[in-house]
Amino acid sequence: MPLLLEIVTPEKLAYSDTVDAVLLPGSEGELGVLPHHAPLVSMLGVGELRIRKGAETETFAIAGGFLQVRPDKVVVMAEMADMAADIDLERAAEARREAERALEGGFHEGADLAQARAALQVALLRQRVAERRHREGPRRRG
Amino acid sequence: MASQRDIRRRIRDVGRIKQITRAMQFVAASKLKRAQDATLAARPYSEKIDEVLADLAAVLGDQEHPLLGDRRDGKRLIVLITSDRGLAGPLNTNTIRYGARAITEHAGDLAVVSVGRKGRDAMRRSRVPLEAHFAGFGDRPAFADIIPLARLITDGFVNGEFGQIDIVFPRFVSTLVQRPTLDPLLPIKPTEDTEGIPGNQFIFEPDPGTVLEQLLPRYVATRLYQAVLEAKASEESSRMVAMKNATENADDLIAEYTLAYNKVRQANITREMIEIATGAQAR
Numbered sequence: 198m199p200l201l202l203e204i205v206t207p208e209k210l211a212y213s214d215t216v217d218a219v220l221l222p223g224s225e226g227e228l229g230v231l232p233h234h235a236p237l238v239s240m241l242g243v244g245e246l247r248i249r250k251g252a253e254t255e256t257f258a259i260a261g262g263f264l265q266v267r268p269d270k271v272v273v274m275a276e277m278a279d280m281a282a283d284i285d286l287e288r289a290a291e292a293r294r295e296a297e298r299a300l301e302g303g304f305h306e307g308a309d310l311a312q313a314r315a316a317l318q319v320a321l322l323r324q325r326v327a328e329r330r331h332r333e334g335p336r337r338r339g
Numbered sequence: 340m341a342s343q344r345d346i347r348r349r350i351r352d353v354g355r356i357k358q359i360t361r362a363m364q365f366v367a368a369s370k371l372k373r374a375q376d377a378t379l380a381a382r383p384y385s386e387k388i389d390e391v392l393a394d395l396a397a398v399l400g401d402q403e404h405p406l407l408g409d410r411r412d413g414k415r416l417i418v419l420i421t422s423d424r425g426l427a428g429p430l431n432t433n434t435i436r437y438g439a440r441a442i443t444e445h446a447g448d449l450a451v452v453s454v455g456r457k458g459r460d461a462m463r464r465s466r467v468p469l470e471a472h473f474a475g476f477g478d479r480p481a482f483a484d485i486i487p488l489a490r491l492i493t494d495g496f497v498n499g500e501f502g503q504i505d506i507v508f509p510r511f512v513s514t515l516v517q518r519p520t521l522d523p524l525l526p527i528k529p530t531e532d533t534e535g536i537p538g539n540q541f542i543f544e545p546d547p548g549t550v551l552e553q554l555l556p557r558y559v560a561t562r563l564y565q566a567v568l569e570a571k572a573s574e575e576s577s578r579m580v581a582m583k584n585a586t587e588n589a590d591d592l593i594a595e596y597t598l599a600y601n602k603v604r605q606a607n608i609t610r611e612m613i614e615i616a617t618g619a620q621a622r
Binding site: 203205206207208209210223224225235236237238239240262263265272274276 | 377380381383384385387388390391394395481482540541542543544545549550553554557560561564
C-alpha cells in the first residue's frame with residue numbers, strides 16, 4: 198500500500214507525493230512512519246524530516262506544528278518546512294549569526310529569551326540540513 | 340463657449356489621468372493574481388487544522404479548553420479588515436457599512452480591532468472604541484505578521500475580556516463580486532468530522548489536552564490569515580475593476596472633448612472666412 202505524504206505550512210503546500218517511509222521529529226522523540234501505521238496525532242519538534250522514496254531520499258528542515266497519521270496518509274502541519282535543496286547556504290549562515298548576536302546582545306527575560314533560543318535552534322537546523330545536502334547532493338542508495 | 344486652447348488643455352489633462360488609471364489597473368491585475376494564488380495556497384493548511392480540531396473535539400468534551408466554551412459574558416469584539424489604501428471602488432465603504440450595521444445592532448459592550456487604515460479612520464470618525472489597530476500587511480501578508488494580532492485576541496478571550504469575537508472582511512467571490520461577510524471566530528465551534536477515521540480512534544501524543552492547547556492559537560491565527568488574504572484579493576480585484584471603469588470614462592471624455600474641439604475649430608474657420616469675404620466685398 199502506498200503512503201501519501203503531505204507537508205503543509207500556513208503559506209503553502211510544501212510537498213505532496215507517495216513515499217515509502219518518513220522519519221520525523223515528534224515532540225516525544227524521533228518517529229518513523231511506514232504504511233499501515235496506527236492513527237496518530239502528535240506534536241512536532243524542531244528537526245529534520247527525512248523522506249525515503251525508492252532509492253532516493255529527501256530532507257526537510259521543519260519546526261513546530263502537528264502530525265496526523267492514518268494508515269495510508271501522513272499529514273505534516275508545520276510552521277516552517279524548507280526543502281534542503283531550497284535553503285540558501287549563505288543566507289542560512291547569516292541568519293544563524295544574527296540569532297547568535299541576538300542571544301549575546303545582553304539582557305534577556307522570559308519569553309524574549311525563549312524566543313531568541315528558538316530562533317537560534319531553527320537557524321542552526323536550517324544550516325545543518327543545507328550544508329549536508331550541499332556536501333552530498335541528492336542522496337541515492339544502492 | 341470654451342476657447343480652442345482651453346479644450347485642448349482639457350483633453351491633455353484627461354489623457355494624463357487615463358495613463359495613471361490604466362497603469363493602476365494593470366498593477367492591480369498582477370497583484371490580484373499573486374493574492375489569489377496565496378489564498379489558494381493557504382487553504383490546505385487551514386483545512387487540515389480544522390480536521391485535527393474535529394478529531395480532538397470528538398475525544399474531548401466542549402468545556403475542556405477556555406477557547407471552546409460558549410461564554411456570553413465579556414465584551415463583543417469585531418475584527419474589521421479593510422485595505423490601507425483607497426481607490427478601490429466601493430469595497431471599503433461596503434465592508435465598513437456592513438460592519439457598522441453589526442455594531443449598531445449590538446446592544447452591549449463592544450470594541451473593534453481594525454486591520455487596515457480605512458477601517459480605522461471610519462471607526463474614529465464615528466467614535467467607536469478601538470481596541471487596537473494593525474496596518475494592513477502589505478502586498479504579501481506573511482503568516483508571521485498575523486501572530487501578534489492572533490495573540491492579542493486569544494489572550495483577551497482567555498482572560499475573559501471578550502466573550503465573543505467576529506471577523507468582518509470582504510470575502511472574495513470572484514473578480515467582479517466581493518461580499519462583506521461576518522464570520523464568528525471565538526468561541527470555536529468545531530465542525531463535525533464527516534469523513535475518514537473517527538477522532539476517538541486516534542492516539543494523541545503527548546495527550547489530547549496538550550495538543551489542543553497548542554492547536555487552538557494556531558487555529559485562530561489561521562482563520563485570521565485566511566480572512567486577511569481574502570481581503571487582499573478583494574482589494575486588488577475591486578481596484579482593478581474601478582480603474583478599468585475610470586480608464587473607459589476617460590476615453591469617453593476624450594471623445595466628447597475632441598468633438599467639441601472640432602466644432603469650435605470649424606466655427607472659427609467659418610467665421611474667419613465670412614470676415615474675409617465681407618472685407619473683400621466692402622472694397
